[in-house]
Amino acid sequence: MRQIATYAGLIPMAFFGVLIRLGFEALxxxxxxTVYPVLWAQGVGCAIxxxxxxxxxxxxxxxxxxxxxxxxxxxxxxxxxxxxMLDGFESFANLGHYDxxxxxxxxxxxxxxxxxxxxxxxxxxxxxxxxxxxxHWLDTxxxxxxxxxxxxxxxxxxxxxxxxxxxxxxxxxxxxSIALACAFYAGALAAYFAGPRQWRPDVTFALLLGxxxxxxxxxxxxxxxxxxxxxxxxxxxxxxxxxxxxxVSASYVVQRTAYNTxxxxxxxxxxxxxxxxxxxxxxxxxxxxxxxRSIDRARWKATYVLTSVVLGHALVLAIVGGVKWSPExxxxxxx
Numbered sequence: 043m044r045q046i047a048t049y050a051g052l053i054p055m056a057f058f059g060v061l062i063r064l065g066f067e068a069l070x071x072x073x074x075x076t077v078y079p080v081l082w083a084q085g086v087g088c089a090i091x092x093x094x095x096x097x098x099x100x101x102x103x104x105x106x107x108x109x110x111x112x113x114x115x116x117x118x119x120x121x122x123x124x125x126x127m128l129d130g131f132e133s134f135a136n137l138g139h140y141d142x143x144x145x146x147x148x149x150x151x152x153x154x155x156x157x158x159x160x161x162x163x164x165x166x167x168x169x170x171x172x173x174x175x176x177x178h179w180l181d182t183x184x185x186x187x188x189x190x191x192x193x194x195x196x197x198x199x200x201x202x203x204x205x206x207x208x209x210x211x212x213x214x215x216x217x218x219s220i221a222l223a224c225a226f227y228a229g230a231l232a233a234y235f236a237g238p239r240q241w242r243p244d245v246t247f248a249l250l251l252g253x254x255x256x257x258x259x260x261x262x263x264x265x266x267x268x269x270x271x272x273x274x275x276x277x278x279x280x281x282x283x284x285x286x287x288x289x290v291s292a293s294y295v296v297q298r299t300a301y302n303t304x305x306x307x308x309x310x311x312x313x314x315x316x317x318x319x320x321x322x323x324x325x326x327x328x329x330x331x332x333x334x335r336s337i338d339r340a341r342w343k344a345t346y347v348l349t350s351v352v353l354g355h356a357l358v359l360a361i362v363g364g365v366k367w368s369p370e371x372x373x374x375x376x377x
Contacts, residue, residue: 053223085165114260124354135147
């Protein structure tokens with residue numbers, strides 16, 4: 043039951059992660075903006091990850107699957123490596139058709155990647171600092187509570203009673219986690235079929251496809267613990283990010299070759315949802331930032347970062363660029 047509850051906990055948190063990311067993209071898309079919209083989501087997701095890392099022991103003591111839900115589910119789904127790769131390629135290739143030369147295209151693309159990496163790591167450190175302050179407050183509160191105890195015998199009996207109730211406590215929480223997952227998915231389905239039509243491509247359809255991406259990433263992350271992957275090259279996260287970058291590129295192309303493929307309105311909505319929901323939750327920047335800091339040696343850090351970023355952009359270049367610079371080229375957006 044615990045394993046089912048762990049997977050179930052990812053579902054509502056993936057929903058929240060998708061909503062946070064989509065919300066920041068909508069709020070941050072205005073005329074005269076200083077930074078690109080998704081950078082807000084990358085920073086917030088990394089801050090959530092950093093705070094959760096600092097409070098890991100506290101969260102585990104309360105309910106272990108909650109830690110996985112917060113880090114893999116919420117933080118991982120709020121951030122998106124595939125969006126970084128696709129948007130970065132749009133900057134390099136000047137797909138917005140701005141009046142600038144090739145060197146400035148390269149500067150814009152490099153600025154996109156450097157700023158994403160810098161903000162993500164900075165927000166991760168800020169989250170860890172915030173978590174340490176919360177931990178200090180909790181320790182101080184416990185110390186004062188213990189001082190107020192009238193006698194140590196009563197306290198010991200209370201602690202023994204808490205331990206005997208641990209099993210019942212976790213069973214209840216596991217059941218609630220599974221029930222919440224079912225309720226959230228039922229609610230998303232109801233919102234998709236009964237909600238406004240304009241919500242489907244950007245919100246409700248993306249919500250339905252988000253949790254499968256987060257669950258697949260969680261499963262792939264188990265590869266990281268095998269052999270030397272954890273301290274040198276986290277292969278599970280790398281595979282998840284590369285897979286998402288490839289799928290998001292294919293989705294981007296299909297949305298813009300609808301005149302050749304005969305894509306229907308529902309098909310167009312599905313491609314948008316695949317991009318925002320599944321790929322957004324399958325890939326992650328928050329875990330990527332944590333792994334950069336946890337890898338032992340500088341040369342392995344550089345290898346992991348460069349391989350991930352360069353190969354991710356190369357995938358987008360091969361798929362999107364291959365169609366864009368073909369004789370047919372990219373057509374108008376399918377919506």
